[in-house]
Amino acid sequence: MALLSVLTPVLAVVLCVVIGFMLVRSRETETTATTSPGETEGAPKADFRPWVDQDLQDGTETKGKDDEDGDWMDSNEEEDILHVPYSPPGYPVETMLERSKDFYTLMNQRRSVRFISPEPVPREVINNAIRTAGTAPSGAHTEPWTFVVVSDPETKHQIRRIVEEEEEINYRQRMGDKWVQDLSRFRTSWIKEYLDVAPYLILVFKQIYGSLPNGKKRTHYYNEISVSISCGLLLAALQNVGLVTVTSTPLNCGPQLRLLLKRPANEKLLMLLPVGYPACEATVPDLKRKPLDGIVVHI
Amino acid sequence: MALLSVLTPVLAVVLCVVIGFMLVRSRETETTATTSPGETEGAPKADFRPWVDQDLQDGTETKGKDDEDGDWMDSNEEEDILHVPYSPPGYPVETMLERSKDFYTLMNQRRSVRFISPEPVPREVINNAIRTAGTAPSGAHTEPWTFVVVSDPETKHQIRRIVEEEEEINYRQRMGDKWVQDLSRFRTSWIKEYLDVAPYLILVFKQIYGSLPNGKKRTHYYNEISVSISCGLLLAALQNVGLVTVTSTPLNCGPQLRLLLKRPANEKLLMLLPVGYPACEATVPDLKRKPLDGIVVHI
Known part of the structure; x- marks a missing residue:
């Protein structure tokens, strides 16, 4: 009985400890349960994107802040830059109306064209189009673009080989049985003759970072x-001289094309534009554009 | 003594409980310390970017695959779309050279301008510029853009209030002591008079998804x-008629502005462009653009 009276409080305490420990453990598990989804579902939901070009999954294309406010040219560096008067030429209202209409008419004739003539195009025309593209605004005036213009037939062919190889893998993996059933039907989609035929291929690289005077990396926010x-300005410039192109973003070819073209590691392929005159037999899908009231809201 | 012998094990157990509890607590704290950085530093390394507009952190702007190959218009849907001949007007080589040079000269005069005249601008000119923007190519021809044109003074003022309020917070938080030391020096940076003054504010929204006929969401790949x-085409169209603007991406204002302008949840603010004639006293920083050989590589 004495032994029992000694043990009773001990047992009670042990019981309390066990219950207390179990409670703490269950709370711990809960904590894990609420945090790990944040790592296996949350982040992943953002990070696991099978359709995204692996070369582009570097997290650098996220919009960043290039300066204290959201205006792209207001960087602090500019505080020391001389400001100069700016008075561009103006037009009478009637002329403005006419010019705005004419420009729209011209741009509205643009289509993505895959049938490109091999006919040579003067290099200076291409250069002027790229000069025009280079007038675009950029975050903190970093001008984070490189335009690689390929006219060398051998290099064009290597580009085609890389693009078609990757495209074939994409197609086969995606299409599965359908592919086997009717391979020829889709053939035209990954065979990209225009990569050989177009007089120029313009490969547009975005520079995801630059280098500071001290050798350190400088992130190029808003680079994409x-x-x-x-590229919008480039398309306008090409359309303005009667050339055609098609906006393409070759999937998973970025790293190979970067190496082929000997571009540095801070450059990532954003777009590939074959450029030339339209072929005589060129066709385009009979698509319509949304009317104005489908894209604008006036307040 | 008997009392002591009864209490000794009790005391020992209580001590064990206290020690055990403290150990568990410390482990818990550790867990919290390693998981919460996953929210404030780790994931943060990828996700915590104080300079990034929270509204844009939705992971939807990652480039995706809109169709089987990287050509934006090659979607399967198009297989059933009639193809039509395409023969845009061509120009003689001399004319092309001239046009390419003239267009470059015109675009090269564009600058980001923050001094905008209150002088009214015909709405049709703005509409034509937006029509032009609407001719851009888009992934799978989704045309994922909405242009909200604000000319109502009260709404413009509310936009200014939202943008300046957020900017002030950004400034104060970033500048810290520096801010207190010399507040007036930076004042001009977050005071955005042009948001009241410019006859039009164009708020460009990207539609991150659309809806399928069955009511399900359809991701708009490549929407950004x-x-x-x-927007590149919009800038070209505005420049073409002698209007000015500044490309801005107001930090953290997206959700508030979306609600103010009553835009649906699938639309996210990408840019805010105040548009008008340049003010008489307009100045721009004396920046230079990279020369052609700084942005092009010929192969």
Whole structure:
């Protein structure tokens, strides 16, 4: 009985400890349960994207802040830059209306064209189009673009080989049985004759970082938006001289093409544009564009 | 003594409990310390970017695959779309050279301008510029853009209030002591008078997804690249009629501005462009652009 009276409180305490420990453990498990989804579902949901070109999954294309406010040219560096008066030529209202209409008409004739003539195009025309692309605004005026213009037939062919090889893998993996059933039907989609035929291939690289005077890397925020805007100007410039192209983003070819073209590690392929005159037999899908009231809201 | 012998094991157990509990607690704290950085530093390394607009951290702007190959218009849907001949007007080589040079000269005069005149601009000119932007190519021809044109003074002022409020927070948090030391020096950077003054504010939204006929969401791959290209065309169209703007990406204002402008949840603010004639006293930083050989490589 004395022994029992000695043990009773001990047992009670041990019981309390066990219960307490179990409670703590269950709380711990809960904590793990609420944090790990954050790592295996949350982050992943953002990171696991099988359709994304691996070369582009570097997290650098996220929009960043290039300066204290959101204006692209307001970087602190500019505080020391001399400001100069700016008075571009103006037009009377009637002329503005006419010019705006004419420019729209011209741009509205642009289509993505895959049937490109091998007919040579003066290099200076291409250079002027690229000069035009280079007038685009960019985050903190970093001008994070490199335009690689390929006219050498051998290099064009190597590019075609790389692109078609990757495309074939993409097709076969995606199409599976359908592919085997009717290979020929899809053949035209990954065979890219225009990569050999077009007089120029313009490969647009975005520079995801630059280097500071001290040798350190300088992240180029907004580099993808900036380079895409510059591509918009490039498309306008090409259309303005009667040349055609097709906006393509070859999947998973970036690293190989970068090595082929000997571009540095800070450059990533954003787009590949075959450029030339349209072929005589060129066709385009009979697509319509949204009307103005489908894309604009006035307030 | 008997009492002591009864209490000794009890005391020992209590001591063990206390020690055990403290150990468990410390482990818990450790767990918290290693998981919460996963929220404030680790994932953060990828996700915590104070300079990134929170509204844009949705992972949707990652380049995706819109169709089997990288050509933006080659979607399977198009297999059933009629193809039509395409023969745009061509120009003699001399004319091409001239046009390419003239267009470059015109675009090269474009600058980001923050001093905008309140002088009214015909709405049709703005509409034509947006029509032009709407001719941009887009992944699978999704045309994932909405241009909200604000000319209502009250709405413009509310936009200014939202943008300046956020900018002030950004500034104060970033500048810290420096801010206190010399607040007035930076004042001009977050005070954005042009948001009241410019006759139009164009807020460019990217549609990160659309809806399928069955009501399900349809991801708009490449939506950010597409909308940025379309902004390039918009800049060209505005420059072509003698209007000015500044490419801005207001930090963390997206959600508030989206609600203010009553845009649906699938639209995210990409850019805000104040548009008008340049003010008489307009100045721009005396920046130079890279020469052609700094942005092009011929192979």
